[in-house]
Amino acid sequence: MSTPTTLFEKVWADHVVVPETADTPAVIYIDLHIVHEVTTPQAFSVLREHGLPVRRPDLTLPTLDHSTPTTPVSTFKDLLVAGEGAADQVRQMERNCEEFGLDLLGYGSGRRGIVHVIGPELGATQPGKTIVCGDSHTSTHGAFGALAFGIGTTEVGHVLATQCLLQRKPKTLAVNLDGSLPHGVGAKDVILAVIGRIGVDGGTGHIIEYRGDAIRALGMEQRMTICNMSIEGGARAGMIAPDDVTFEYLHGRERAPRGAGWEAALARWKTLRTDDDAAFDRTVGIDASSLTPMVTFGTHPGMVVGIDEPVPHSDDASFRKALDYMQVEPGKPMSASAVDVVFVGSCTNGRISDIEEAANVLRGRKLADGVRMLVVPGSEMVKAEAETRGLDKIIVAAGAEWREAGCSMCIGMNGDIAQPGQLSVSTSNRNFEGRQCPGARTVLASPATAAASAVAGYVADPRKYTSQERNLTP
Amino acid sequence: MMQPVKKITSKTVVLPVKDIDTDQIVPARFLTTTSREGLGDKAFYDLRYDDEGNERPGFPLNRPEAAGCSILVAGNNFGCGSSREHAPWALLDYGFEAVVSTEIADIFRNNCLKNGLVPVVVDGTTHEWLLDNPGAELLIDVDTTTMTLPGGREIRFTLDSFGRYCLIEGLDQLGYLRNHLARIESYEQERAWKP
Missing domain, CATH: 3.40.1060.10 (Aconitase, Domain 2)
Known part of the structure; x- marks a missing residue:
């Protein structure tokens, strides 16, 4: 009888090209490589210096997401709103894809979007695949039983050139x-x-x-x-x-297997x-x-409490530095904090069910005075679907902004930023110091909590704004 | 191309803060570059400079004694968060050759090893001593994976054997991977299913 193994070990074993030894890491095959404009220019330069092609364009999925504006874009002149550097990066990505024969899901494709939103929605993300991208949130694709992780730019170059990576088994x-x-x-x-x-x-x-x-x-x-x-x-x-x-989600998607291939x-x-x-x-x-709606109170995602719970006390210097930055007092719940900006979107919460969760709270309500809210779909397909369902109208009627697809205020590379000192309730993934603007204070929360906070004007409990019977679409 | 790194002798500069993420090492708004060079000016930018671009005098890197130091000692869990390789590029361009902590985040550590920035993981007691003694003169020997403290005491640090080899040889890992191309091709032909 064979040794019992974990899901991870099965997927790992299936992709070992060269086994690891005490002195050398394994060579692991990569089934899907998603690439975007920010972490690839230097990798394409390395291919060019070595005179190498992209080994498997068919396993490479390029798009534009991080530095693209979320205001309407019709011509490249509009890209200047995000700054000349961002515009250069987008143009460079277009040139690199053309030079190396990659099919870019860019402007006009109707398929452009955040790397971790489009992989699944196209059906390119599948169980048992190894998936990498020069972005740490590549872990998203693991929801399908894929082994998916973020890599650096040097490793992006390795995958482009060889379709493999050197890895120690974790x-x-x-x-x-x-x-x-x-x-x-x-x-x-x-x-x-x-x-x-x-x-x-x-x-x-x-x-x-x-x-x-x-x-x-x-x-x-x-x-x-x-x-x-x-x-x-x-x-x-x-x-x-x-x-x-998982199987029901994938069935019939653009890049999912079909017919006999599906059965196999x-x-x-x-x-x-x-x-x-x-x-x-x-x-x-x-x-x-035992769980309740959760909100962060500090400057990393581990500094988190239930919405009703008081912020804890600690004498640790790093902890106190974080609370000073956040202007948060120990002993009080986060619901005491006034809100300036609300962001719904990102690779964490920018999918159709997230937009719907926020819209269900906003329906028939108005944003509190002085609160700015951005709702940014994770992809062009999510945007189209939300508009088909009429969610954009609910969002706009509440006084929020309905934007084009992209990473937006999660990383703030594209001009979508908070202001110094502002408190931002965000459905994104990082409340690091300065992540949404130097001096901006980020509170991570669910789409329902974010929308409830936009309506209340302070960090709010979403349970007061949602009925028991609310629609939970998969 | 990565230069071989064998021995580093320098005084330390200490950032006694836990969980320093790569957004703090190099803020995202500086990632619009398409080159690896010139990011040293942007290292720890929002910690080094105030809103008007003036140096914050209290920040350890801005103190006169930090000039020329090439060993950075930081709180636990250094380099967490984003996968941006701009973080080690910025630290190297600034002049750092090694970072020392009790724990260094996975993706950042990998990126360090690809660029010749030595990730040194030490035990808690040594780490505490280093945090309490900024400016200590250290010798980091990558080949023997030892760190010599002032007074001559040697301690071992943790470094993956392949990572160590790449650092001391300045190994081009792309070349190493390409040496396996025949096996990669056989894998592609022989695997039971095709992606």
Whole structure:
């Protein structure tokens, strides 16, 4: 009988080109390489210096997302709004794709969007694949049972040139979420609670597998939200074993297998699960039924509390520095904080169900005086779908801005930024100092909490704004 | 091309803050560059300079004694967050050759090893001593993975064996990977399913 193995070990073993030794890392094959304008120019330059082609253009998926404006774009002149550097980077990406024979999902494609939104929605992200991108939130794709992680620009060059990477096999961490989530508590609250538990470095050197009833009960977009923030707990990758929810999501998508190919893929995908007796290097258990809506209070995603809970006390110097930056007092809940800006979007929460979750709170309501709210779809396809459902009208009627697809205020590279000192409730993934503008104070939260906060004018409990029967689309 | 790094002798500059993320090492608004060069000016930009672009006098890198120091000692979990390789590019261009902490985040550590910035992971006791003694003169020997403290005490630090080899040889990892092209081709032909 063969040794029981984890989901991660199965996908890893399937992609070993050269096994690792004590002195050398493994050579691992990459099935899908997603590329964007910010972390690739220097990698294409290396190919050019060595006179090398892109080895597998068919396994390379390029798009534009990080430095693109979210105001309407019809000509490249408009790109200047984001600054000359950003415009250069976009033009450089277009030239690189043309020179190296890559099919860029750029302007006019109707398929452009955030790297971690378009991979899944096109059906390019599939169970059992190895997926990399020069972006740490590549962990998102693990929601499908893929092994997906972020890489640096030098490694982007390695994959472009060889379709392989040098990797040491990481350790495994099981995060078990049992029980059912209470009303008003969603995937974003789950992952913030997980990071609060394990800490921002708790997953360093590990791959997380999220398991348990509470995970099984989630739709694919919610699972993506969870895997997306694995890196905020220090883990390069997070995975969820594929099941019928995964297969139903993928069926019929543009780049998913079809016909006999679909049946063969399905048979293979169904084997991608952790064996009953397989061992993890570490295990953490969380009772999902005990969770509440979560908000961050500090300057990393591990500094997080329930919406009703007081901000904790600590004498640690780094902790106190974070609270000073945030202008937050220990002992008080975050709901005491006035809000200036609200951002709904990003690779964490920029999908159709996220936009809908925010719109359900905004429906028939108005933003509080003085609050600015940006709702930024994760892709052109998400934007079109939201408009088909009429969500854009609800958002605009509430007084929020409905923008073009992109990373936007999550990283603030494109001109979408908060102002110094402003408090921003954001559905993105990082509340680091200066992330949304030097001096801006970011509170991470779910789309429902973000929308409720926009309406209330202070950090607000979404349960007061949503009915028990609210629509939870997968 | 990466230069071989064997030994580093320098005084330390200390940033006694935990969880310094790569957004703080180089803010995102400076990532619109299409080159690797010239990012040293942007290292720790928002910590080094105020809103008007004036140096913040209290920041350790701005103190006169920090000039010329090539070893950075930082709080636990250095380099977490974004995968931007601009972070080690900026630190190297600034003049750092090694970063020392009790823990260095995975992607950042990988990026360091690709560029010749030595990621040195030390035990908690040594780390505490280093945090308490900014300006200590250290010798970091990559080949023997040892750090010599003032007074001559040697401590071992953790470094992956391949990472160590790449640093001391200045190995071009792309060349190393390309030496495996025949095996990559066989893998592509023989695998049970095609992506």
